[in-house]
Amino acid sequence: MIAGFLPIWLLTAVGYVTGRTRILGDQGEIVLGRFVFHVAMPAALFATLSTTSLDRFSGWAIVTFGAGTTLTCLLGFAASRWVFGRGLSDQAISGMAAGYVNSANLGIPVALQLLGNTSFIVSVMLFQVLMVTPIVLTIIDGGSRIRDFLLLPARNPIIIACVLGVVASGHVPQQVLAPCRLLGAAAVPTALITLGMSLRGRTPEPGPRSRGELAVAVALKIVVQPCVAFVLGRYAIHLSRTDLLAVVTCSALPTAQNAFIYAREYGLRTELVRNTIVASSVLSMGSLLLTTSLLSTHH
Template sequence: MSALLTAFAPIWMLTAIGYAVGRGGLLGPGAEAVLGRFVFHVAMPAALFTMVSGARPGAFANPSMVAFAAGTALACGLGFLLSGRLFGRGTADRAIGGMVSGYVNSANLGIPVAVQVLGDASFVAQIILFQVLLVSPVILTLLDSGTESGAGAGGSAVLRRMLTMPVRNPIILASLLGLAVSALGLRLPHALAHSCELLGSAAVPTALIALGLSLHTRPADGEATPTGGSGPGRAGTVLAVALKTVFQPLIAFAVGGPLLGLPGPQLLAVVLCSALPAAQNAFIYAQQYGLDTRAPRDAVVASTVVSMATLSLATWALGTFGT
């Protein structure tokens, strides 16, 4: 438990600092939007480029990743489907609903948890690549097609927007550039690599500060959202948290255990990483696409709290396999 507390402490502290800053009005009324744009357009692309350019994309082609990917696909897919069926959300909001249901906080929480509990963060690196290179582009494409800029467009316009997505979206563009550098075996000049690394290191803390700011500026229940809806409310948060912290790790366990027969330590790694809470990227994505940020924000905060119990339970239940 102490290891988990150590891993979670920075998340809570930075979010609390963001709330305190917002409550004190230190950064002005537009701080949340400005910080969100900085993360989405500058810091996060730098972090992803640095991460992908120094990694091997083929690293996630293994049975453990198959089990993790199965849990992710089913959780995201079910979150996307139920957000529309139960709450009548549009395509873009359903994409965010799917994201908070299955996109794990792999970087700033997954790495310390893996190091503390598993003693090795190599599997988390594979998860980061999987989410950046495969999951994020799908989510961003749905967001693009479901917002005003993509809605109502003709067939040729939709195709044109999909084809130009990598150029227009800084997250995808940075990931593809990093993939190209990795595939070509290029080594960036030290000054450039260090600058990208330094800039990218601001992504996570700034996103958490923005998340904390949003907690202070929370709209009242029933207040109109940017897309004109009222939001799924508590029921949507409960659904997303249940899918993220319970359903996803259970699917990963079922696929990795009975179906694939993974060894104990690998099964523990898959289930533990699948039980990680929702990533704050969902809040940033919703903010930048002009969507209702209440649902992703509440799901990120609630899943972070609940995952303390589910991560502890997974470690206790499966930890004996790793001995």
């Protein structure tokens, strides 16, 4: 478990030191963020989707996870709108911060450690990439103007990569996949470095509203999402013990750094997302251990 979390903490710390020492200059965070959003992350998504069978994107387990994630994101969206009075784009990113799990660089090692395999975490990745991400980016990028909404798929590199990956699934030559994988491997560490750099010298938003938003987002991510997944899986859909453990464990993962990259790219309030990622990455280790311990003795 610690081995899975350690790279996140260390790379974020490296980013913080990099920002404090100004090794990359005043524009380093901006440049790295754009590199992740426009180059590395699209390459990683294309390589993943073009080599993953969409047959994984089925079954009652992923339906349960998807329902729990959707409900949690909607709760984060609603709280941002009606409790904290944020605008539409910030509402979308708040919902993402509350329910978008770190399924790649953390989900895989956690799945191997607690579940013994990565079969379900791949389904989680597909759900988030093909369903959650396009909806959130559509609200952020094109929700206010019809023309922008219609042109969104043609100018958003994340959506372009997802569409191309699905269309070309199973038909991409190794000569194309190899450089995409190599480039995509830079997405996660660079995103974490960027996240760490954003922690440098930022003045927190004053007032209790900011602290309240963070508390709500972290509670939704660490407590509500796995609890909703358990209730749905155990009492509504009646999943097997193994599937229930997989669904709840994946639901208890912390917020993914993708949410921060999207917020930074679109000029939204990054403080909430950044702090939710950091706090949930610290607290979720205890949540995961408690969850798996309880579920292991549930039957």
